Amino acid sequence: MATTTAVPDRVNTVPDTATAVRAPVPYWVYPLAAAGAIFVLLPLAGMAARVNWQEFPQLVTSEASLAALGLSLRTATASTALCIVLGIPMALVLARSSFPGQQVLRSLVLLPLVLPPVVGGLALLYTFGRRGLLGSTFEAFGLQIAFSTTAVVLAQTFVALPFLVLSLEGALRTAGTRYEAAAATLGARPSRVLRTVTLPLVLPGLLSGAVLSFARCLGEFGATLTFAGSLQGVTRTLPLEIYLQRETDADAAVALSLVLVVVAVVVVTLVHSRAGWAPALGVR
Amino acid sequence: MGHAPRRNTAVKRTARSSLLAVLLGGALLATTACSAAGQGPQGAPASGSVSSGELNVFAAASLNGVLTDLAADFEDDHPDVTVRLNFAGSSDLATQILSGAPADVFASANPENMDKVTAPGMAAGEPVTFATNVLQIVVPVGNPHGITSLADLADQQIKTVICAPQVPCGAATQKVSQEAGIEIPAVSEESSVTDVLGKVVSGEADAGLVYVTDVKNAQGDVEGIDFAEAGAAVNDYPIARLVESANPDAAEAFVALVTGPEGRKALADYGFGTP
Missing domain, CATH: 3.40.190.10 (Periplasmic binding protein-like II)
Structure with a gap:
């Protein structure tokens, strides 16, 4: 980080929380916190208790399971890439510029976070579907989105994009504009400032945002079901496969659920250990 | 530096809303993963609560229209009884009943899911086929x-x-x-x-x-x-009163209504075949 050391120390005003004196937490907080933790962990334990460990290897390596897992990983990767491409500019605009209606725009952009995914799926359907706003335009170009893997990627990107934008916007605000201003006064053009100063500074926030988006993509269910359909190897991602298996083979559904939980835990742990939540969220 | 305080609040607000958003997102993710397992029984009251005035009917989603009509008729005939209808996929309903959900009557969209309930002896008597669908x-x-x-x-x-x-x-x-x-x-x-x-x-x-x-x-x-x-492929719809029913008389009467002439007429109106 040559840029950091080149800047005088007094500019670095971010307080170091590790050495700050901590005020004690009220004692009654602990039992409630424990109850909260148990509330989250107990259902996972309940599910793990249901797993048929003897048949677990066969259940999770069946053709349908592997097809679903493979599709989930591929689509989540593609959607995360799309989130990065679209999310970085969105976060930059929200954090580094001001224009009338910005607050409203931010709320609207974050809408997929609070919308039920099924509603998101319907919205996509009425936009990209064959009879949707843009559907006939796409069809004229020979692009068929309905029932294709593209539809899955669109659904996942729709629900995951706000995660990346939020994380990155928080990181951008925390990082501040001093280094960027310095680079600009030294004659760097905006694109160069972005590439050599801004993005390296917020890389942890970008990383954790990307990983969170990836996790959200992996878990996407409602919008995919509504918008993309369900066909093995094409649109049936892991959550859809679990939903279907549950009809006939509860053991397979539980085994696959555990796989999804493990993947999610790995992903969340990755964010925690690598980037840390604090810079990503802008709370230090 | 009149700007400083304002920016500070803006940062805080963003931080707070992002934290909330991430928490929300996490909850969503967890909901998807957990509900997909489908093992959890419904958040229904414990089966111990015996309120004689209530009749819990668990019925296949395709019966929504016709049973809603018939339940209204039933309540007209039995003013003391409140019929509570729970519509879902038959396999979900069977799972709920097996996990102890308080059901008085089960109407399944196929015999296989009814079998799941009759096998451990949870249905009172032989289920009756009351409708068909193609x-x-x-x-x-x-x-x-x-x-x-x-x-x-x-x-x-x-x-x-x-x-x-x-x-x-x-x-x-x-x-x-x-x-x-x-x-x-x-x-x-x-x-x-x-x-x-x-x-x-x-x-x-x-x-x-x-x-x-x-x-x-x-x-x-x-x-x-x-x-x-x-x-x-003619789909048979069986209905049965459940052994654990807290309200066996009302359950019996409801089954009789659905399988009787009034039920057959309503079913036909909704496009069902009758055996």
Whole structure:
């Protein structure tokens, strides 16, 4: 980080929380916190208790399971890439510029976070579907989105994009504009400032945002079901496969659920250990 | 530096809303993963609460319209009883009943899911078949692809949506396509008949295979086409009173209403066949 050391120390005003004196937490907080933790962990334990460990290897390596897992990983990767491409500019605009209606725009952009995914799926359907706003335009170009893997990627990107934008916007605000201003006064053009100063500074926030988006993509269910359909190897991602298996083979559904939980835990742990939540969220 | 305080609050606000958002997102993720396991019983009150005035009817989703009507009639005839209807997929309902959900009557869309409940002896007596349902081809209004038979659905150009073989309507779909000697190159295999219907109603799919009653319910939005092989897969709907019922008399009376003349008439009105 040559840029950091080149800047005088007094500019670095971010307080170091590790050495700050901590005020004690009220004692009654602990039992409630424990109850909260148990509330989250107990259902996972309940599910793990249901797993048929003897048949677990066969259940999770069946053709349908592997097809679903493979599709989930591929689509989540593609959607995360799309989130990065679209999310970085969105976060930059929200954090580094001001224009009338910005607050409203931010709320609207974050809408997929609070919308039920099924509603998101319907919205996509009425936009990209064959009879949707843009559907006939796409069809004229020979692009068929309905029932294709593209539809899955669109659904996942729709629900995951706000995660990346939020994380990155928080990181951008925390990082501040001093280094960027310095680079600009030294004659760097905006694109160069972005590439050599801004993005390296917020890389942890970008990383954790990307990983969170990836996790959200992996878990996407409602919008995919509504918008993309369900066909093995094409649109049936892991959550859809679990939903279907549950009809006939509860053991397979539980085994696959555990796989999804493990993947999610790995992903969340990755964010925690690598980037840390604090810079990503802008709370230090 | 008059700007400083304002920026500070803005940062805080963003931080707080992002934290909230991430928490929300995490909750969403967890909900998806956990509910997908489908093992949890419904958040219904414990079966110990015996309130004689309530009758819990667990019924297949396809019975929604007809049983809602019949429940209203039942409440008119028995003013002391409140009928509470729980509509869901039959396999979900069977799982709920097996996990101890307080049900008095179970009406399943197929014998297999009823068997799950009768096997451990949870049904009182033999279940009675009270309705039948057959598949119909469903197409958008005007039938733009001119579909007239099941064999037409073998065409790759026609985007057909069917139920996955794991669910009852999918099993029926397999039977009729075997009978017709065709393979349907479906663009999607949905896990519920409503999802199949939805794809045709929205115009995403050119055709689908759903039950006659579903087409009847969606009247105006879609068209139904009868086909010769439908008789190969007649779906029987069994109904039974449950042993654990807290209100056996009312449960018995409700079963009698559904299987009796009034029930048969209502079922016929909704497109069901009666045995």
